[in-house]
Amino acid sequence: MFKLVVQNLLSHPIRSLITAVSVAVALFLICLLTSIVTTLQSGLAAASATRLVVMSSISLFVDIPLSYQERIAKVDGIENIVKWQWFGGYYKDQKNFFAQFAVDPERMWAVYPEVKVDEATKQKFLTQRNACIVGWQLAAEFPEWLETGKVPITGALFPHPSGEAWQFDLAGVYRSEAANFDNRTMFFRWDLFEETLKSTGDAPGVGVYVMSVEPGADIERMKAEIEGMFENGPATVRCDTESEFTRQFISMLGDIPMFLGWIGAGVLVAILLGAINAMLMAGREQTHDVGILKALGFTNSAAFGLLIAQSLVLCLFGGALGIGLAAALEAPIALAIGSAFPGFFIADSTYIQAALVSLGVGLAAGAVPAWNALRVNCVEALRAKGA
Amino acid sequence: MAESMIRVRKLTKRYQRGGETLTVLDKLDLEMEEGRFYALMGPSGSGKTTLLNLVGGLDTADDGELIVAGENIAELSADELAHWRAANVGFVFQGFNLIGVLTARENVELPLKLTPLSSSQRRQQAETALKLVGLGDRMDHRPRQLSGGQEQRVAIARAIATDPKVILADEPTGDLDRKSAEQVLDLLVRLNREFKKTILMVTHDPAAAERAQSIVHLDKGQLGRIEHNQPVGAAR
Numbered sequence: 128m129f130k131l132v133v134q135n136l137l138s139h140p141i142r143s144l145i146t147a148v149s150v151a152v153a154l155f156l157i158c159l160l161t162s163i164v165t166t167l168q169s170g171l172a173a174a175s176a177t178r179l180v181v182m183s184s185i186s187l188f189v190d191i192p193l194s195y196q197e198r199i200a201k202v203d204g205i206e207n208i209v210k211w212q213w214f215g216g217y218y219k220d221q222k223n224f225f226a227q228f229a230v231d232p233e234r235m236w237a238v239y240p241e242v243k244v245d246e247a248t249k250q251k252f253l254t255q256r257n258a259c260i261v262g263w264q265l266a267a268e269f270p271e272w273l274e275t276g277k278v279p280i281t282g283a284l285f286p287h288p289s290g291e292a293w294q295f296d297l298a299g300v301y302r303s304e305a306a307n308f309d310n311r312t313m314f315f316r317w318d319l320f321e322e323t324l325k326s327t328g329d330a331p332g333v334g335v336y337v338m339s340v341e342p343g344a345d346i347e348r349m350k351a352e353i354e355g356m357f358e359n360g361p362a363t364v365r366c367d368t369e370s371e372f373t374r375q376f377i378s379m380l381g382d383i384p385m386f387l388g389w390i391g392a393g394v395l396v397a398i399l400l401g402a403i404n405a406m407l408m409a410g411r412e413q414t415h416d417v418g419i420l421k422a423l424g425f426t427n428s429a430a431f432g433l434l435i436a437q438s439l440v441l442c443l444f445g446g447a448l449g450i451g452l453a454a455a456l457e458a459p460i461a462l463a464i465g466s467a468f469p470g471f472f473i474a475d476s477t478y479i480q481a482a483l484v485s486l487g488v489g490l491a492a493g494a495v496p497a498w499n500a501l502r503v504n505c506v507e508a509l510r511a512k513g514a
Numbered sequence: 515m516a517e518s519m520i521r522v523r524k525l526t527k528r529y530q531r532g533g534e535t536l537t538v539l540d541k542l543d544l545e546m547e548e549g550r551f552y553a554l555m556g557p558s559g560s561g562k563t564t565l566l567n568l569v570g571g572l573d574t575a576d577d578g579e580l581i582v583a584g585e586n587i588a589e590l591s592a593d594e595l596a597h598w599r600a601a602n603v604g605f606v607f608q609g610f611n612l613i614g615v616l617t618a619r620e621n622v623e624l625p626l627k628l629t630p631l632s633s634s635q636r637r638q639q640a641e642t643a644l645k646l647v648g649l650g651d652r653m654d655h656r657p658r659q660l661s662g663g664q665e666q667r668v669a670i671a672r673a674i675a676t677d678p679k680v681i682l683a684d685e686p687t688g689d690l691d692r693k694s695a696e697q698v699l700d701l702l703v704r705l706n707r708e709f710k711k712t713i714l715m716v717t718h719d720p721a722a723a724e725r726a727q728s729i730v731h732l733d734k735g736q737l738g739r740i741e742h743n744q745p746v747g748a749a750r
Contacts, residue, residue: 128627134615419611422572423625423672424600426593505572509611 128429132436135413143441146405150445150488151452153398154481158453159460160387160394161480162473167377167384169306169470177346178238178369179205181336181353183362187376190332191362193321199336202352204344207237210317210333215284216293218269225265225465227280227313228334229320232258238339241305248299256319259295262310266300268462273297278313285320288327307373309469337369395484402492406438410496417500418508431501438493439486446485450478518581519680519712520546520569525578527564527735538564540735541578546728548679551706551713553726560732562716563684569714570603570682571595583679600628604673606702608685610665612657618644618668619653625676643671647701663694670701674711681705683715687722699725 136143181199183189193210200208214227232252236242244252244260252258259278272278279292287293295315303310324331340349346368353366367375377383417430453473461471522544529536538561546552554562567573568580571587580588583602590598604625605611612621622640631639644653647667657665666686673681683702687695703725705711715726723729724743731738 130620131613131616138615415611416613419613420624421596422570422599422605422611424596424598424628426596428593506567509572509607 128433129436132433132440135409135416135433135437136441139409142405142408146402146441147445147448149401150398150442150485151448153394154446154449154485155452156394157391157484158450158473158477158481160391161477162453162471163464163468164384164387165474165477166306166468166471169472169474176368176370177340177344179338179340179346179349179353179366180369180372181338181364181366182334182372184354184365185363187334189362190334191336191364192360193331193333195357195360195362195364196333196336198356199338199353202349202356204341204349206339206341207234208336208338209234209238210336212317212320212331212334213284214280214282214315214320216280216282218278218280221283223269225311225313226469227315229317229331230314232314232316235314238337239308242301242303242308244299244301248301251296251298252314252316255296255298256316257294257296258298259313259315260298260301261313263300263302264310264461264465265313268311268465273300280313285324285331288323293323303470306470307369309465311465311469335372395488399488399491402438402442402488403495405441406434406492406496409437410434410499414500414503414508414511417503418505418511421505421508427501430503431497434497434500435490435493438497439489442485442489442492443482446482446488449485450481453481454478517548518545519548519550519583520544520714521579521581522565522569523579525565525568525580526576527561527568527573528576538735539568539575542732542735542737544730544737546712546714546730548712549706549710550728551703551726552715553723553729554714554716554732555718555720555723555729556732556738559734561735562732565732566682566684566714566716569680570605571599597628600625600676602679604676604678604681606666606669606673606681606683606686608688610657610662610669610689612665612668612672614657617654617656618649618660618671621657621668622672622675625672629676640671640675643675644668646674647671648697661694662690663697666690666694666698667701670698670705674705674709679712681711681713683713685716685718687717687719695719695722 181191181195183191196208196210199205209231212229214229216227217223236249248260252260261272261278266273276297278295278297280295281292301310321331340346350366354364357364413434417433420430420433421427457473464471522542525539525542526537527539529538542561542565554565556562564573568575569582571582571590575588578588579586585598585602587595587598613624616624619637619640622643623636626636626639629636641650641653644650647670649664649667649671652660652664657668660668681702686702687698690698699722702713702715706713713726715722717723727743729741729743731740
């Protein structure tokens, strides 16, 4: 019977191919959209509830004073504090956009132990003033950095006093083991940043302070204390856990998961209707064959199975194509949308979900023609016009 | 007297057409012997094909008793009837009714898939049946690559592949030229004489009917006369 299933599908090769390819495209899109949501959520899930982030209470884009660092560090329960400043530069061309931050090198690994570098890289970053480190995905995107050891970055927000690009020496490559810390960012030393700006008379502010806290510390008390500390200061601050900060950052992008969910649902409905249409046509054309099979002694269930199997073979084949395509293109997609969705990956659960969607579409598309085949009277089916 | 292969008692079949009830078979009584070749004749609407469909278990009667190959098929469920058809009946239709996407061999193998035979046994049996009907050199041809006469011979090979007790043929020569029709009738006669198959053939063609041992006439759903071209039991 399987041969008959395949032969029936091959008897209309263009229709079968179009249906399978449309299922493949739909499943590829579903994998992609689901993975964007998964990537955002995994960052959120991996974000620490025991790391604190201090930012301006007005906006993430408003700096807070450098002097706050010493006072925050004295709050009971703070273990380590590192400051971050968004640099907003680009490499050679504005289209080569990625995140760069000026950070405190010596405190970086104390606050982010999940960021791994080899010892030589760490030592170079700690000792060499113009050193920088980059994530492995970024290094893969610009392999010339590894060849030359030089990373020239044009400062869009902070132009270099010379009018040229900022020149960094590549200390090495980091690899993050956690989804909340992407592998497509560049970090350079705060002291270089501060001293260079000061030479032109500017006083740099800080984007955010990130603190690790001591085990068992009272997070709520610490948040209240830090916010209260600067209530009457030159810049009021907001203190959140890293996970809450990440959630708010994602919400700044709008309700992306819901938006992507609607697109995914739309794609799913469209492909389901397409597959149902194709299978209804196949079912009508094969009514005569169903009559022949029943006359030969095949049961109603076998007739049902013939039609549902065709739908399943078609949709699972299309699904496998789409899933395979998504798996093959995972790395290039991660590179292409890395600046918008750093750390993009396709989870195993997404592949399983996509396979289940193909199965569901196959069953739903084949249900009506299969039911008709099951119920049709043998004599009436034999009278039907064949394909 | 040979044993009865088909026994019909007060068989009634009605259809609903445009709000009216049409009685196609009206309390029909009929008995057909095992191993005999019957032609079923009558004007259009006399109930020939309906009777053939009922005897083959393709349709169900409204009333009456219908015993074929020792089974009261009126009492069987749809699935039981399907299994019974697979084991006891081979069909030959006017329009051949081959599955277009399958080769001649695959078409003949289809009913064998309902038997416990292995794949190689099925293949061998299908080839034997095709050789028997003279199509040993056309096994891998699809129906559209065959002539009408060849298609009908494939259908006959399919009908005998499972070695059924009864072969039911509905106008098997209706779509064929004279020469092909003769070949098909020769085959049916051979199946009856050499392999002792009970054959019931619906036909409008008196020449085709002459090849049968008995001609049963139906008229308005009731039994007319029965002619015997050869004495009952002569072919045995």
